[in-house]
Amino acid sequence: MQRLSITDPGFETAFTRLVDGRRESDITVSQDVATIVERVRRRGDTALAEYTRRFDKHDLVDDADWCIAPEACRAAYEGLDAPLRDALDLAAQRIEAYHRDQLPADRDFTDGAGVRLGARWQPVDAAGLYVPGGRAAYPSSLLMNAIPARVAGVERLVVVTPTRGGESNPLVLAAAHLAGVDEIWCIGGAQAIAALAYGTERIARVDVVTGPGNAWVAEAKRQLYGVVGIDMVAGPSEILVIADGDNDPDWIAADLLSQAEHDPTSQSILITDDAAFANQVEDRVDTQSAQLATRTTAQASWRDNGVMIVVETLDQAIPLANRLAAEHVELAVADPSSLFAGLRHAGSVFLGRHTPEAVGDYVAGPNHVLPTGRRARFASGLSVLDFMKRTSFIELDPGALAAIGPAAVALAEAEGLPAHANSVSMRLK
Amino acid sequence: MQRLSITDPGFETAFTRLVDGRRESDITVSQDVATIVERVRRRGDTALAEYTRRFDKHDLVDDADWCIAPEACRAAYEGLDAPLRDALDLAAQRIEAYHRDQLPADRDFTDGAGVRLGARWQPVDAAGLYVPGGRAAYPSSLLMNAIPARVAGVERLVVVTPTRGGESNPLVLAAAHLAGVDEIWCIGGAQAIAALAYGTERIARVDVVTGPGNAWVAEAKRQLYGVVGIDMVAGPSEILVIADGDNDPDWIAADLLSQAEHDPTSQSILITDDAAFANQVEDRVDTQSAQLATRTTAQASWRDNGVMIVVETLDQAIPLANRLAAEHVELAVADPSSLFAGLRHAGSVFLGRHTPEAVGDYVAGPNHVLPTGRRARFASGLSVLDFMKRTSFIELDPGALAAIGPAAVALAEAEGLPAHANSVSMRLK
Numbered sequence: 001m002q003r004l005s006i007t008d009p010g011f012e013t014a015f016t017r018l019v020d021g022r023r024e025s026d027i028t029v030s031q032d033v034a035t036i037v038e039r040v041r042r043r044g045d046t047a048l049a050e051y052t053r054r055f056d057k058h059d060l061v062d063d064a065d066w067c068i069a070p071e072a073c074r075a076a077y078e079g080l081d082a083p084l085r086d087a088l089d090l091a092a093q094r095i096e097a098y099h100r101d102q103l104p105a106d107r108d109f110t111d112g113a114g115v116r117l118g119a120r121w122q123p124v125d126a127a128g129l130y131v132p133g134g135r136a137a138y139p140s141s142l143l144m145n146a147i148p149a150r151v152a153g154v155e156r157l158v159v160v161t162p163t164r165g166g167e168s169n170p171l172v173l174a175a176a177h178l179a180g181v182d183e184i185w186c187i188g189g190a191q192a193i194a195a196l197a198y199g200t201e202r203i204a205r206v207d208v209v210t211g212p213g214n215a216w217v218a219e220a221k222r223q224l225y226g227v228v229g230i231d232m233v234a235g236p237s238e239i240l241v242i243a244d245g246d247n248d249p250d251w252i253a254a255d256l257l258s259q260a261e262h263d264p265t266s267q268s269i270l271i272t273d274d275a276a277f278a279n280q281v282e283d284r285v286d287t288q289s290a291q292l293a294t295r296t297t298a299q300a301s302w303r304d305n306g307v308m309i310v311v312e313t314l315d316q317a318i319p320l321a322n323r324l325a326a327e328h329v330e331l332a333v334a335d336p337s338s339l340f341a342g343l344r345h346a347g348s349v350f351l352g353r354h355t356p357e358a359v360g361d362y363v364a365g366p367n368h369v370l371p372t373g374r375r376a377r378f379a380s381g382l383s384v385l386d387f388m389k390r391t392s393f394i395e396l397d398p399g400a401l402a403a404i405g406p407a408a409v410a411l412a413e414a415e416g417l418p419a420h421a422n423s424v425s426m427r428l429k
Numbered sequence: 430m431q432r433l434s435i436t437d438p439g440f441e442t443a444f445t446r447l448v449d450g451r452r453e454s455d456i457t458v459s460q461d462v463a464t465i466v467e468r469v470r471r472r473g474d475t476a477l478a479e480y481t482r483r484f485d486k487h488d489l490v491d492d493a494d495w496c497i498a499p500e501a502c503r504a505a506y507e508g509l510d511a512p513l514r515d516a517l518d519l520a521a522q523r524i525e526a527y528h529r530d531q532l533p534a535d536r537d538f539t540d541g542a543g544v545r546l547g548a549r550w551q552p553v554d555a556a557g558l559y560v561p562g563g564r565a566a567y568p569s570s571l572l573m574n575a576i577p578a579r580v581a582g583v584e585r586l587v588v589v590t591p592t593r594g595g596e597s598n599p600l601v602l603a604a605a606h607l608a609g610v611d612e613i614w615c616i617g618g619a620q621a622i623a624a625l626a627y628g629t630e631r632i633a634r635v636d637v638v639t640g641p642g643n644a645w646v647a648e649a650k651r652q653l654y655g656v657v658g659i660d661m662v663a664g665p666s667e668i669l670v671i672a673d674g675d676n677d678p679d680w681i682a683a684d685l686l687s688q689a690e691h692d693p694t695s696q697s698i699l700i701t702d703d704a705a706f707a708n709q710v711e712d713r714v715d716t717q718s719a720q721l722a723t724r725t726t727a728q729a730s731w732r733d734n735g736v737m738i739v740v741e742t743l744d745q746a747i748p749l750a751n752r753l754a755a756e757h758v759e760l761a762v763a764d765p766s767s768l769f770a771g772l773r774h775a776g777s778v779f780l781g782r783h784t785p786e787a788v789g790d791y792v793a794g795p796n797h798v799l800p801t802g803r804r805a806r807f808a809s810g811l812s813v814l815d816f817m818k819r820t821s822f823i824e825l826d827p828g829a830l831a832a833i834g835p836a837a838v839a840l841a842e843a844e845g846l847p848a849h850a851n852s853v854s855m856r857l858k
Contacts, residue, residue, distance in 0.1 A: 084843055087836035094833070098546060101536065116780070117527060117794055122773055124807045138844050171843055207807040225654065226662045229807035233655045251855055257848035292847050340822070344551055351545070351824035356852035359825060362837040365546055366821035378553045378636040378658035380819040390809035392795035393769070395780035396788060404523070407516035408791040414513055414600055415567050418721050419686035423785035426680055 001282070001306035005275075006316055018307060019323050019374065029190075033219040037194040044200035051191040056133070056162045058186060066202060068168060068176075068184040076173035085174070091363045092143055092178050098365030099151045102384040114400035119392045123153035124229070126204065127387055128196035129181075130211030131172055133162035133188055139175035140361060144368050144382065145211050146179035152387035157181050158206055160196060162188025188213075190220035197224040208387055210369070231382055235373035236265035239357055240324055240346075242317045242339065243281075243332035245274030247353060253284035255330060258358050260301035261294035267305040269324065271317040275310045282308065318342040325376040328357045347376045401427055430711070430735035434704075435745055447736060448752050448803065458619075462648040466623040473629035480620040485562070485591045487615060495631060497597060497613040505602035514603070520792045521572055521607050527794030528580045531813040543829035548821045552582035553658070555633070556816055557625035558610075559640030560601055562591035562617055568604035569790060573797050573811065574640050575608035581816035586610050587635055589625060591617025617642075619649035626653040637816055639798070660811055664802035665694035668786055669755035669775075671746045672710075673762050674703030676782060682713035684759060687787050689730035690723035696734040698753065700746040704739045711737065747771040754805040757786045776805045830856055 004014050039047040049060040060066050077085065108118035127149040131142055142159070149157055159176055161168065163186040176184060185203060187195060193213075199205030208229040209221060221230045239259040243252050256268035272278050285306075289298045311317055318339060321329060325345035333339065336351040343349060347370030350357050361368045369382035396404075405424045412420035433443050468476040478489040489495050506514065537547035556578040560571055571588070578586055588605055590597065592615040605613060614632060616624060622642075628634030637658040638650060650659045668688040672681050685697035701707050714735075718727045740746055747768060750758060754774035762768065765780045772778060776799030779786050790797045798811035825833075834853045841849035 084839050087839035087843075090833065090836045091840060094542075097540070102548075107530065111526070111794075113523075115793060119531075119795070125773070140840055140844065222651075222654065225651065226802075226804065229804075248855075251852070254848060254852035254855055258846070258852045261846055261848040288848070288851065293845070294847060298848060336824075343820070344554070345818075346820050349820060349822040351822060352826070354827055354830050354856055355823055355825045356856060358841060358849040358852045359830070359834060359837050360821075360823050361849060362840045363833045364544060364823045364825075365540075366548070366823060370821075371818075373655075375655065375658075376818065376820070378818055381821055383819070385814075389774075389800075389805065389807055390812070391772070391775050391778060391805070392789075392799075392810055393778040393780060394784055394789050394793045394795060395765075396784045396793075397781070398783050401783050401788070404519065404792045405788060407519045408788050410513050410516035411520060411569060411791045412787060414516075415569065416722070417687070417690055418723060419683060419690045419717070419727060420787040420790060422717065423680070423683035423687045423787045426677075426683055427783055427785060 001302055001308065003278075003308045005310045006312060015320065015323070022373070029215050029219050033190045033216055033223060036190040037220060037223055040191050040194035040200070041198045045202050048187055048191055048195055048200060051189065052187055055189055056164050058163055058166050060186070065166070066186060068173065068186065070177070073173040073177035073181070073184070076170040077177040079170065080174055087363075088139065088175060088178060091140065092147060094363055094365040095143055095147045096151060099148045099367070099384050102148075103151065104385065104388070104390075113403040114397060115404060116395035117393070119390050121388050121390050123155070123388050124207035125154070126156035126158065126206040127154045128158045128160060128206040128209045130192065130209065130213045130217055131159055131161040132213055133164055137161065137169040137172045139171040140368065141212060142172055142175040143179055146176070146181055148367065148382060148384045149387040150180055152384045154387050156183075156204075156206070158196065158203075159184045160187050160192035162186070162192070190216045193217060193220035193224060197228045210382060210386065212369075229386070231369065231386055232371055232375060232379050234369070236267065237262045238267040238269070238326050238372060239328040239330065240269045240271065240321055240326035241330040241332060242271045242314060242321065243277070243330070244272065244314060245277040246334070247277070247332050249277060249280035249284045250288070251353070251356070252281050252332060253288050255356055256281070256285055256302070256306070257289055257292065257298050258356070259328070260289070260306065261292060261298040262301075264297055264300040264304065266301045267307070268302060269307040269309065269326070271309045271311060271320060273311050273314050278308045278310055314339060321346065325374045327370045327372045327376065328360070330355070330357060345376045347371050347381055430731055430737065432707070432737045434739045435741060444749065444752070451802070458644050458648050462619045462645055462652060465619040466649060466652055469620050469623035469629065470627045474631050477616055477620055477624055477629060480618065481616055484618055485593050487592055487595050489615070494595070495615060497602065497615065499606070502602040502606035502610070502613070505599040506606040508599065509603055516792075517568065517604060517607060520569065521576060523792055523794040524572055524576045525580060528577045528796070528813050531577075532580065533814065533817070533819075542832040543826060544833060545824035546822070548819050550817050550819050552584070552817050553636035554583070555585035555587065555635040556583045557587045557589060557635040557638045559621065559638065559642045559646055560588055560590040561642055562593055566590065566598040566601045568600040569797065570641060571601055571604040572608055575605070575610055577796065577811060577813045578816040579609055581813045583816050585612075585633075585635070587625065587632070588613045589616050589621035591615070591621070619645045622646060622649035622653060626657045639811060639815065641798075658815070660798065660815055661800055661804060661808050663798070665696065666691045667696040667698070667755050667801060668757040668759065669698045669700065669750055669753055670759040670761060671700045671743060671750065671768065672706070672759070673701065673743060674706035675763070676706070676761050678706060678709035678713045679717070680782070680785070681710050681761060682717050684785055685710070685714055685731070685735070686718055686721065686727050687785070688757070689718070689735065690721060690727040691730075693726055693729040693733065695730045696736070697731060698736040698738065698755070700738045700740060700749060702740050702743050707737045707739055743768060750775065754803040756799045756801045756805065757789070759784070759786060774805045776800045776810055
């Protein structure tokens with residue numbers, strides 16, 4: 001864990017290093033992924049079966065090997081303990097309600113020159129969702145990816161997920177049932193992304209691919225960007241907690257650890273104006289982390305990537321927060337409004353002392369798929385818009401063309417595009 | 430030019446080949462671009478000067494070599510002939526008005542569980558616009574990229590443009606003045622994209638890079654996606670005209686040629702229910718194209734990529750149009766409303782007989798940067814949203830946390846993330 005104070009002479013250098021530091025794994029998988037993608041493109045299901053046998057130790061022979069049936073998902077949902085099923089229901093309802101309000105309005109109007117203009121939003125035909133296998137198979141991620149697609153009106157919702165040795169996670173299947181997933185294919189890795197993008201004999205191609213994955217999955221999405229739409233390539237998770245000394249240090253320590261337990265490359269940062277409070281939090285992080293079932297990961301993350309920054313006043317925290325552009329920002333103060341007003345770059349913000357980031361991971365409603373690695377400077381969390389596209393439209397009558405057509409002719413001629421000019425001027429005669 | 434009829438036995442095969450055909454140039458520049466990007470990242474302005482000397486025959490020594498001053502842009506604007514200046518003004522006004530209506534609304538509400546939820550949109554800090562050199566330096570493209578950024582509220586607007594031998598296009602400078610561009614750097618190619626993404630000694634980095642370019646520029650954007658935000662990677666332009674036999678064949682021929690004159694890889698497609706009309710249009714394309722200053726390009730495009738499809742009824746055109754997902758679609762019929770209602774995938778639609786696509790290139794108002802190469806299945810034209818990002822926010826008081834917190838605890842425990850659960854359950858005591 002790194003400790004900085006804004007009054008240190010070396011602060012600016014150390015903070016700049018923090019902002020510019022990359023925590024992404026540097027595995028170069030580009031060539032491997034290109035080979036896999038090309039092979040799935042050319043050989044379809046045969047290539048999928050080969051890679052799945054090799055990487056997931058799973059033989060794709062019968063339909064039952066390839067797909068998980070909707071009945072299995074329903075059975076998994078119905079088999080959940082009631083409190084857990086209720087929690088999943090509540091999460092799904094709240095996520096759906098929040099995302100339903102994101103549906104964009106169409107436009108259709110005629111302006112002063114008599115030109116009819118507008119824009120029409122429509123869902124994509126089909127969306128593919130990647131769900132990682134093993135420990136990282138989170139039902140909450142499935143809901144956060146599938147529900148916005150469903151709200152957008154996507155007709156065909158396809159999940160791909162590696163099932164090592166044929167094993168799948170019943171909680172994920174339950175979530176798939178709840179979200180109304182149409183197909184679940186037992187494939188993973190770069191080969192699954194290629195199958196979604198190009199289609200194979202069994203799997204019809206989709207239009208958009210979202211969802212988290214390892215370095216191979218991320219690189220496949222990057223390489224296929226343009227063949228399909230993709231969500232932002234995600235890096236390790238991160239939290240920035242801005243807290244005064246009046247917080248319970250145990251609460252803040254738990255918030256820092258909730259990011260740290262995700263992955264050793266996750267990053268938890270505390271900025272406070274109270275050095276004694278920072279000491280208390282550090283102490284509680286050590287105490288709490290020792291008791292976690294996830295302690296190996298959480299302790300490694302905190303040791304290697306944890307940061308505590310002491311400032312003189314919390315106002316100084318905001319320019320630092322804007323440079324960090326963190327995925328999650330907690331403003332743990334009595335009245336967060338003025339700090340929030342100055343915050344320019346953040347994926348999602350958690351206001352006040354009673355809003356732990358984890359409520360946003362599960363049940364608050366806004367999406368938990370958020371820009372990481374300083375990308376909140378330019379990117380947004382996943383939304384209904386990622387599963388829709390906008391078509392603009394224009395309609396002129398002869399009067400409207402007479403009003404604006406001559407300017408188009410002048411500009412086309414100036415750009416050296418005479419056929420553009422002709423197509424307008426012929427209609428002006 | 431390829432001619433198909435829906436009643437041909439081989440139609441489905443030929444049409445599928447058309448839909449799946451790639452017109453992108455297959456130059457593999459990936460390794461070259463990776464080298465350039467890495468060198469600009471490490472060596473900054475030194476690398477920029479070397480590449481600019483080599484590729485653009487332009488020496489970057491003094492400030493005047495590096496930058497085009499705002500005064501030069503103002504002088505270029507004031508030096509335009511009055512009709513051309515008026516046309517540029519009209520275009521800028523109409524583009525601005527259309528895009529101002531795209532500004533998204535923030536959300537801030539408290540739901541039935543007492544949870545405050547919302548989303549706040551803010552512009553990125555800085556945007557970089559690529560403007561190609563030479564013939565493809567279009568002032569209309571500068572307006573279409575710069576004005577949405579300005580409307581979004583972007584504070585710093587940076588243009589990069591190669592100035593071969595130090596030459597720049599006065600119309601582009603005039604458009605830069607009109608759009609309020611803050612900086613113009615005389616650099617181009619992959620090296621310019623790398624400079625915008627990483628920053629150099631002279632050039633501060635930006636957050637989003639948009640604008641058209643050659644294969645090197647497109648590949649650099651693809652490689653730097655995630656370091657900066659980018660707009661969709663663009664391929665060759667295309668138009669699909671759906672027309673009945675009551676159109677003036679000269680008008681439709683001009684519309685087809687207005688795409689063909691862009692580039693030999695551009696594609697113009699006519700679908701009509703009148704075979705005799707198709708013959709007339711073919712004839713007029715030949716006549717008109719012979720008289721164009723752009724005939725070499727237009728004739729090559731029409732010969733190699735032009736398509737005419739005869740259908741039995743125009744209703745049959747719509748499923749074909751949805752598979753083509755063209756950048757531009759004209760519906761040249763008396764009442765286009767029912768055809769338009771069935772159209773699912775198109776970048777921009779031009780309704781009726783008096784709406785040539787070229788009015789959309791210049792003065793209608795909607796953006797002319799549109800998804801190409803069937804990407805209208807999942808992508809939209811450039812908009813104000815490309816220069817903004819959304820931050821979600823959540824605020825709970827103890828009552829709201831008591832209402833939804835227990836579900837978060839249950840889900841966190843089920844996912845094996847105890848620190849997530851702790852951060853909520855501690856606050857519930």
